[in-house]
Amino acid sequence: MIPHLKETLTLKHARSMLDAPRFLLDTARQSGPAFKVGVGPVTLTVIAEPTMLQQVLQKDARHWGRGTAVDPIRPLLGNGLPLSDPPLWLTQRRTMQPSFHKARGPQWVHVMREMAARSLDALKPNEEISTKTLMMHIARDIIVRAMFSQSLGDIRPFDDALGEVEAYVSNALNPAKLPLWVPTPTHVRFKRSTVFLHAEIQRVIEERRKLAEPPVDLLTMLIQATDPETGIGMSDQQLRDEVMNIFFAGHETTANLMTWATYLLAQNPSALERLHAEVKSVLGSRLPEPEDLPKLTWLGCVIRETLRLYPPAWMFARQALESTELDGMKMNKGDVVLVLPWITHRLEKNWANPDAFDPSRFEAQSSTDAGSWKYTYLPFGAGPHVCIGNHFALLEATVVLAMLAQRGRLEPTKPEAVKPKMGATLYADGGLPARLVAG
Secondary structure: OOOEOOOOOOHHHHHHHHHOHHHHHHHHHHHOOEEEEEEOOEEEEEEOOHHHHHHHHHHOHHHEEOOOOOHHHHHHHOOOHHHOOOOHHHHHHHHHHHHHOHHHHHHHHHHHHHHHHHHHOOOOEOOEEEHHHHHHHHHHHHHHHHHHOOOOOOOHHHHHHHHHHHHHHHHHOOOOOOOOOOOOHHHHHHHHHHHHHHHHHHHHHHHHHOOOOOOOOHHHHHHHOEOOOOOOEOOHHHHHHHHHHHHHHHHHHHHHHHHHHHHHHHHOHHHHHHHHHHHHHHOOOOOOOHHHHHHOHHHHHHHHHHHHHOOOOOOEEEEEOOOEEEOOEEEOOOOEEEEOHHHHOOOOOOOOOOOOOOHHHHOOOOHHHHHHOOOOOOEOEOHHHOOOOHHHHHHHHHHHHHHHHHHEEEEEOOHHHOOEEEOOOEEEOOOOEEEEEEO
């Protein structure tokens, strides 16, 4: 039977639940990897047990969907792939999958290295910067170039709008939040920013459709994509929703991954030294080519271990689309479960010495045996709804971190102040101030 913690977690703890990762992890370690929490009038079921995750995400996936659980962020992201359920989800997955195929990797690598170089070359030795801001700008520039083949003009309004959106989304899934119709300053700014972003994306789509010879980028691929079963493409509204999802989710998650990797490497000099040696051996001082990336095996382990300890997608929700059972317990239609990779990745039952940064644990793992641990390790989700952009994100992190290593290392100036903050993604509170140390 799943422990019920309604007596210990009440409305006054709602913000603690979202702002304190340790609270959730300690609860799981004390009560087991599945528990119910009562937050005011709402009762949620938290699951981090691999067998239960497999049931919800794969075996009984038809009984579990996004439902109304993601309604708070639907005004921004609409019915994009991460927020939709079948039959729309299946149609969109079939339609979009070819645009994210691994075969397109070489095209993206050249975009990634060009845009990363702009920000990395501008770093000045010993000048203090925000690591999170640096990585956000790099990831934003990469997704803009990959999506649109051009800049969006003055990027500051986009950064401002995305900042307002992030502030709202960070609290959107808090059961104790005020409804969006309440005109709080955060809600007003969110609505204004959403209108701006939607209008700008729609403008770009309309301009692109008019081109006789459009550039070969993600936007063109999505415009030209059709469902292989019906031959039907996307409407402008559906296309806008998909672009918004890729743009919003596709840069923030990867930026946080790269920020956390920077922090973990700084705390583990031997891992950092091995990374520098590998980059020097494989790349020297030249730009990475697509064929170089599989040779950066230690960097790949560092990235995977970072995703284990600090998964950017730290939590996602599923709602029962009909009455069903979960681990022998009846779940009513509309019941919500919270899937928490943050917990799953840090349980001793699943991982030896789970709080330690140890990239070598992934040296023995390969893509061929990933099935043996995919429900104890799910930084991109699992089952049929696994993130469509996971390959793009891993390529980007590899390129950027390798190029950073060529220039030196980012040394945190206040490492003792760093702690994970649970918002829309799992980010480093305070932004991880650091300075570039060359060599």
